[in-house]
Amino acid sequence: MSDGQARSLVVRSFHTPDETRPFEAGAGRMDLVETPHGPVGRAVFEPGWQWSRHVKPIAGTDSCQAMHSGYCLSGRMRIRMDDGTENDIGPGDYLFCPPGHDAWVLGDEACVMIDWSGAARYAKPS
DSSP states (O other): OOHHHHTSOOOOOTTSOSEEEEOGGGOEEEEEEOOTTSOEEEEEEOTTOBHHHHTHHHHOSSSBOOOEEEEEEESEEEEEETTSOEEEEOTTOEEEEOSSEEEEEESSSOEEEEESSSTTTTTOOO
């Protein structure tokens, strides 16, 4: 978008994303909307989803190399960094997650997250 457009009101909807990237085995998807500051993603991680099973084959890296800055809308997820540290996130939680991690859904509810820093490269072949 040009600089002039960046000064205008921008309203985008995840109901009509600019791009949708499905995960392996129907385990969810990343919907992207373009903004003047880059893409914003809404990820839907279905129960049973795990990065190392459902996105690693797409990304082609040993662990997730995307940086995430996001907000959890629903569901729960555990994140394990390459150094072994872990934490869980759930509804209402903000997260900053540097590259080098695995993650998986906890429980039987889909985890839905908004990500405004890692969406551009996430679940995209490298």
